[in-house]
Amino acid sequence: STSTKMSANGVAAHCCETPGCNAEAKLQCPTCIKLNIQGSFFCSQNCFKGYWESHKLRHKKPSISDSSTPYNPWPYYAFSGSLRPYPQTTKKEVPPSIGRPDYADDPNGFPHSEQKVRGAANIKCLSDEEKEGMRVACKLAREVLDEGVKVADIGVATDEIDRVVHEAAIERECYPSPLNYHGFPKSCCTSVNEVICHGIPDMRPLQNGDICNIDVTVYHRNFHGDLNETLFIGEVSSIAKNLVKTTWECLQKSIEIVKPGVKYREVGSLIQKHAHSQGFSVVRSYCGHGIHQLFHTAPSVPHYAKNKAVGVMKPGHTFTIEPMISEGTWKDEQWPDNWTAVTADGKLSAQFEETLLVTDTGVEVLTQRRDRNGQPYFMD
Amino acid sequence: MGDEDDIPMLVGEDDEDETIPELVKVEDKPRVPLTILTGYLGAGKTTLLNYILKEQHNKKIAVILNEFGEGSSMEKSLSIGHEGDLFEEWLELRNGCLCCSVKDKGVKAIENLMRKRGKFDYILLETTGLADPGPIASIFWMDRQLGSDLYLDGIITVLDAKYAEKNLNEKKPEGVVNEAVKQVALADLLIINKTDLVDETQLKAVTDLVSTINGSAHMVYTQRCRIDLNKLLDLHAYDKFDNDLFERSLSTRFFDGASHLDQRVQTVTVEVEGSMSPSSMDYFIDVLLWDRSLTNSAGEPVNIYRMKGIVSMIAESQRFMLQVVQQLYELEPIGYWEIDSPRTCKFVLIGENLEQEKIDDLLRTCVTLSSEFS
Numbered sequence: 001s002t003s004t005k006m007s008a009n010g011v012a013a014h015c016c017e018t019p020g021c022n023a024e025a026k027l028q029c030p031t032c033i034k035l036n037i038q039g040s041f042f043c044s045q046n047c048f049k050g051y052w053e054s055h056k057l058r059h060k061k062p063s064i065s066d067s068s069t070p071y072n073p074w075p076y077y078a079f080s081g082s083l084r085p086y087p088q089t090t091k092k093e094v095p096p097s098i099g100r101p102d103y104a105d106d107p108n109g110f111p112h113s114e115q116k117v118r119g120a121a122n123i124k125c126l127s128d129e130e131k132e133g134m135r136v137a138c139k140l141a142r143e144v145l146d147e148g149v150k151v152a153d154i155g156v157a158t159d160e161i162d163r164v165v166h167e168a169a170i171e172r173e174c175y176p177s178p179l180n181y182h183g184f185p186k187s188c189c190t191s192v193n194e195v196i197c198h199g200i201p202d203m204r205p206l207q208n209g210d211i212c213n214i215d216v217t218v219y220h221r222n223f224h225g226d227l228n229e230t231l232f233i234g235e236v237s238s239i240a241k242n243l244v245k246t247t248w249e250c251l252q253k254s255i256e257i258v259k260p261g262v263k264y265r266e267v268g269s270l271i272q273k274h275a276h277s278q279g280f281s282v283v284r285s286y287c288g289h290g291i292h293q294l295f296h297t298a299p300s301v302p303h304y305a306k307n308k309a310v311g312v313m314k315p316g317h318t319f320t321i322e323p324m325i326s327e328g329t330w331k332d333e334q335w336p337d338n339w340t341a342v343t344a345d346g347k348l349s350a351q352f353e354e355t356l357l358v359t360d361t362g363v364e365v366l367t368q369r370r371d372r373n374g375q376p377y378f379m380d
Numbered sequence: 381m382g383d384e385d386d387i388p389m390l391v392g393e394d395d396e397d398e399t400i401p402e403l404v405k406v407e408d409k410p411r412v413p414l415t416i417l418t419g420y421l422g423a424g425k426t427t428l429l430n431y432i433l434k435e436q437h438n439k440k441i442a443v444i445l446n447e448f449g450e451g452s453s454m455e456k457s458l459s460i461g462h463e464g465d466l467f468e469e470w471l472e473l474r475n476g477c478l479c480c481s482v483k484d485k486g487v488k489a490i491e492n493l494m495r496k497r498g499k500f501d502y503i504l505l506e507t508t509g510l511a512d513p514g515p516i517a518s519i520f521w522m523d524r525q526l527g528s529d530l531y532l533d534g535i536i537t538v539l540d541a542k543y544a545e546k547n548l549n550e551k552k553p554e555g556v557v558n559e560a561v562k563q564v565a566l567a568d569l570l571i572i573n574k575t576d577l578v579d580e581t582q583l584k585a586v587t588d589l590v591s592t593i594n595g596s597a598h599m600v601y602t603q604r605c606r607i608d609l610n611k612l613l614d615l616h617a618y619d620k621f622d623n624d625l626f627e628r629s630l631s632t633r634f635f636d637g638a639s640h641l642d643q644r645v646q647t648v649t650v651e652v653e654g655s656m657s658p659s660s661m662d663y664f665i666d667v668l669l670w671d672r673s674l675t676n677s678a679g680e681p682v683n684i685y686r687m688k689g690i691v692s693m694i695a696e697s698q699r700f701m702l703q704v705v706q707q708l709y710e711l712e713p714i715g716y717w718e719i720d721s722p723r724t725c726k727f728v729l730i731g732e733n734l735e736q737e738k739i740d741d742l743l744r745t746c747v748t749l750s751s752e753f754s
Contacts, residue, residue: 030388052387119515263662284526287482302482307523310707311670331527 016043018051029055074336081194081346085337086204089159091185092166100175101219101295109180114294123290123298125316131357133223134292134318137174138355138366141225144168144176145216146369148188149377152212154234155205158190161214162201169218177217177224177295184339189215189228196283196324196332196341196349208234211244213351217295224295226320227367228353232378239327240348246278247325247350248376250303254321258313258356258363264299265309271323272305283324283349285332286341290319291355304330313358318366322353352376411531412494413614414503414520418563419538420547421509424573428538428605429506433461435609439501444471444490446508456489460500469493483526484519491529502613503530510559513537513566514685514706521618521705534568534615537597538605541578544586548593561645564590565685565730566705567597568617576603595629595647596688596728621690621701621714629728645685648734651726654747655692661711664746668729669707674742676733689727692717694748702727 016025017040025041029048032040040055042048048055071087094100103111126134147168148161166187169176176187184200191199191213192206199213206212215228230244250271257270272282287309288301299311303323328347335342343349357364368374419425429443440462456471471489481488494500505520507513513535520532540547547560564570570590575583583601590599600607629649656664667673674682687704691711698713717723725747729739 049387119518284523285482300482302523304523304525306525308521308708308710312666 016047017041017055018043018047021047023047077336079346080333080342080344083193083195083342084204085200085335085340086157086202088185088200088202089163092163092179092187094170094175094179098170098173098175099219099221101177101181101224103182104175104180106180109183111181111295114297117294117297120298123311123314123317123319124292125314126292126318126357127316130223130292131316131318133221134225134355134357134366137218137220137223138225138227139370140169140172140174140220141216141218141227141355142367142369143172144174144218145214145227145229148214148216149229149231152206152214152231152233154208157203157205158192158199158201158212159203161190162186162188165214165216172218172220174218174220177219177226178215181295188217189213191215191340191349191351193348194343194346196326196343197286197322197351198339198341200337200339206233209236209240210234211236211240211348211350215351215353219295222293224291224293225367226291226295226322226353226355228322228351229377230350230352240350242278243280243325243327243348244350244378246275246280247323248352248378250274250323250325251321251352251354254323255354255356255363255365258321258358259361260313260315260358262313263309264301264311264313264319265307267321268302268307268309269305271303271321271325275323275325280325280327281330283326283332283341283343284330286322286324288320288322288353290317292318315358315360317358318355320353320355322351324349324351410499412499412501412503412529413533414490414505414530415533415613415615416505416507416513416516416520416535417538418507418511418513418535418567419509419571420540420543420560420563422543423538423540424571424602424605425506425538428571428573428607429504431605431607432504432609432612433459433466434464436461436502438463440498442469442490442500442503444503444505446506456486458490458493469497483522483528487519487522487528487530494529499529502533512557512559512562514562517566517705518708521708521710532618533613534617535566536569536571536612536615537563537567538571538573539564539586539590541572541574541583541586541601544572545582545589548589561593561643562685564593564597565645567594568615569612570594570597570599571602571605571607572599573602573605575601589643591647592643593645593647594730595649596625596730598625618703618705618710619712621688623690626688626690626726626728644732645730646734647728647730648736648739649726649728650736650740650743651724652740652743652747653722653724654749655694655723656725656746657694657748660746660748661691661693664742665709667742669704669709674738676735676738678733680733682734682738683732684729685732686730687727689725690714691725692723 016023023043025043027042029040073085102113103109144165148165151164152161166176178184179187186201189198190201191197192210210233211230212233213228213230217224217226253274254267254270275282282304284304290297290299299319300309301319301321302309326343326349328345331344332341333344355366357366417425433441443459458469458471460467460469471493517532517535522528550558552558572586600611629647668684672681689702691700691702693700697716699715699717700711701714703710
């Protein structure tokens with residue numbers, strides 16, 4: 001924030017926000033605190049009063065840019081950004097001939113098999129046969145994401161991307177892992193602009209200038225493969241370009257250090273260092289995870305520095321790294337749908353993810369893109 | 381909304397004081413301490429809670445019963461005591477993305493409630509009688525970076541003086557944890573209650589047994605859980621190192637009566653001159669907590685429940701505090717070494733199959749004496 005600088009003893013001091021006043025500010029607007037608006041520092045009550053007519057505008061939420069939607073499921077909810085939910089289509093089915101994870105048929109989508117090993121921090125080392133199973137599932141996951149990316153464009157609803165992903169998974173004898181996981185209603189996650197992750201595909205058409213992340217996980221013959229990429233829709237702003245590029249670089253840099261003996265908690269240090277060097281922040285509430293026969297399991301891989309992640313990488317471990325990097329604050333909020341995670345200040349957030357296997361000497365990127373030299377779609 | 385246009389009074393972190401306050405980042409809001417209260421059914425947890433709520437009427441205290449079970453329940457009740465009144469609130473346990481979420485849904489529910497209803501002064505989480513407090517502590521001992529409104533203050537275990545020995549000595553099948561032992565091992569404060577129901581010999585026996593398991597907890601004797609409340613709250617067990625407690629546990633050794641006990645769980649303290657390097661610390665942690673490759677003389681693996689220490693790191697003028705619970709650890713700077721004081725590394729460990737000499741040997745392979753690197 002431009003109103004913060006370091007004082008002589010290294011502690012951050014704030015500047016009064018009233019234009020022209022540069023006095024040190026130790027007071028903060030309580031309405032802004034309540035609305036989770038960052039900043040709003042003032043030197044005195046008087047100064048604040050003088051600026052009030054302009055300042056109070058910060059408390060009003062940005063109006064809906066596309067006002068043609070009458071859909072308003074949460075009339076009293078204060079959105080942090082301009083994105084709004086659109087209606088969703090009905091839940092899709094998967095042919096019973098395709099092998100399904102245990103939660104697929106649970107009324108609440110509860111993953112009992114994951115719950116059984118919850119808390120146990122010992123990380124599985126996969127056998128050669130299991131590694132092959134993972135290779136296949138991850139290759140198919142990449143193919144399914146490819147299909148989804150092909151249709152993402154201006155005017156295309158995220159629901160359509162989901163439909164394509166759903167069909168592509170079925171075609172490859174895969175169950176789309178997100179479907180009914182803890183009750184999730186769709187087959188992939190589509191996260192637009194300020195949505196950090198877990199966006200639910202709906203009827204909103206993608207707009208020129210959007211960034212959109214498509215997160216695909218498939219379950220094939222008892223193994224899950226998980227990956228995601230953020231795409232540019234039409235012409236995006238330069239800050240969006242920089243954010244997406246930096247996020248991708250964060251993932252690449254962290255993959256580079258993966259090898260036996262490296263502590264899982266080191267991943268976060270590396271990611272945070274690179275994100276901060278570009279002036280961006282690291283989302284802390286969501287982390288990478290172990291993945292194999294279970295969708296989410298040990299280890300937990302936070303993306304921020306100074307974390308207490310347990311464990312050291314060993315050959316045969318399979319897990320994801322999936323940094324979420326934000327333009328403004330690292331803080332997140334959740335929509336009342338209990339899924340959609342958004343930035344607390346409504347600014348952009350981008351993400352990239354791959355499923356990795358630790359080898360004897362390094363890493364195998366199981367969900368690696370095989371064509372175009374493995375470059376991310378936004379560079380195509 | 382009509383009141384949106386009323387100019388609010390600004391809030392400052394130190395409105396009334398005339399003296400210049402310590403510079404604090406404006407985003408740093410005081411965090412709320414959460415204490416885990418455990419102990420067998422009937423030991424006196426409920427009596428203690430009622431006593432706290434009744435006595436501390438100028439503080440706003442939240443009490444959560446029976447922690448957060450698994451499964452998909454959507455709500456959990458919570459009682460709040462304030463100014464002599466007790467009223468009920470509801471925690472919304474939002475399901476949904478539990479998968480890759482770093483914060484437990486119980487934590488989020490408490491934070492959301494505080495956001496809506498204002499902060500509590502204290503939160504007391506009472507576990508079920510047979511709970512293992514280890515996993516619960518892990519949930520609430522969050523990374524500082526998460527900026528949570530809560531922090532884990534400590535674990536209080538209530539014991540029934542009359543039945544504690546029996547419960548602690550109960551033989552469990554191989555591989556099954558004796559919860560009573562775990563509850564004692566992880567306690568930062570042990571309340572030995574119902575002392576009026578036992579004689580002096582029995583009380584001494586219980587004390588000895590409990591001290592062998594956990595030589596580094598504060599211990600208080602009560603009747604009907606009447607206790608000085610200052611002893612209960614603000615334990616700071618996970619963010620401070622109590623040197624007095626450490627010195628006391630150093631001098632606590634085996635008691636005569638304790639030799640008949642088949643106690644796999646004990647307290648061991650070690651202190652060695654020298655400093656550790658980041659890689660030797662990594663190794664120490666890996667061996668003890670993650671790889672669990674250290675064994676006792678019988679070849680049984682060491683299993684650490686809790687560990688605390690003060691460590692000297694090579695080329696660092698700051699002292700470092702190590703805090704461990706189960707497999708989680710944190711190494712944080714805490715003050716400075718005095719210029720001429722000798723550099724040492726000292727730890728108190730509580731867990732299974734610990735042997736003094738083995739830990740000592742391990743530590744010695746990890747430290748470098750000052751003379752070797754200056």
